[in-house]
Amino acid sequence: MTDITETHALRSASGFDLTPPSEGQRVALEADLNAEEKRVLLSHGTEAPFCGVLLGEKRAGVYVCRQCGLPLFRATTKFESGTGWPSFTEPVDEAHVTAIVDRSYGMVRTETVCARCGGHQGHVFPDGPPPTGLRYCINSVALTFVEAGRPLPDPLGRGDGVA
Structure with a gap:
């Protein structure tokens, strides 16, 4: 296991910097969130079903963590x-999404959080379509959609690329 205090960046297999934000960066990222985004991303909340702005998004592109x-x-x-939430069969890179056992509300589920900033995204269930059989059920407010060919948001100044 790599110590996150090392001076070199942690990188995913797809080349993205996974080094967690510094305390100052985290404060700045959180200050940029609205109340609903804070409730979901920071307090493990859930938006109401069928209300998320990304539910009907059909363009080519990539969904990125709203926070980082x-x-x-x-x-x-x-x-x-x-289900009323955007659903996906697999992440861009397995290293970008961290799975955590969630025992809240009297059930056992698998919570998904952003591997870089720890922002709550949603849950993953084993009832999705092929090829993975997984359903990543994600809150719209936890994501930002980036249309194909557009630059990715870079709030941490890491220059990670284009959608």
């Missing part, structure tokens, strides 16, 4: 699950 800009899901992996 790390690419999490490609539009090509999005599908209509009928």
Whole structure:
């Protein structure tokens, strides 16, 4: 396991910097969130079903973490699950999404958080379509959509690329 206090950047297999934000960067990222985004990303909340602005998004591109800009899901992996939240079959890179056992509300689920900033994204369930059989059920307010060919948001100044 790599110590996150090392001076070199932690990189995913797809080349993205996974080094967690510094305390100062975290404060700045959190200050940029509205109340609903804070409730979901920082307090593990859930937006109401069928209300998220990204539910009907159909353009080519990538969905990135609203807080830190790390690419999490490609539009090509999005599908209509009928659940009321954007659903995806797999992340851009397995290293970009961290799974955590969630025992809240009297059930056992798998919570998904951004591997770089720790922002709550949603949950993953084993009832998705092929090829993975997984359904990443994600809150719209936890994501930002970046149309294909556009630069990715870079709130941490890491120059990670284009969608």
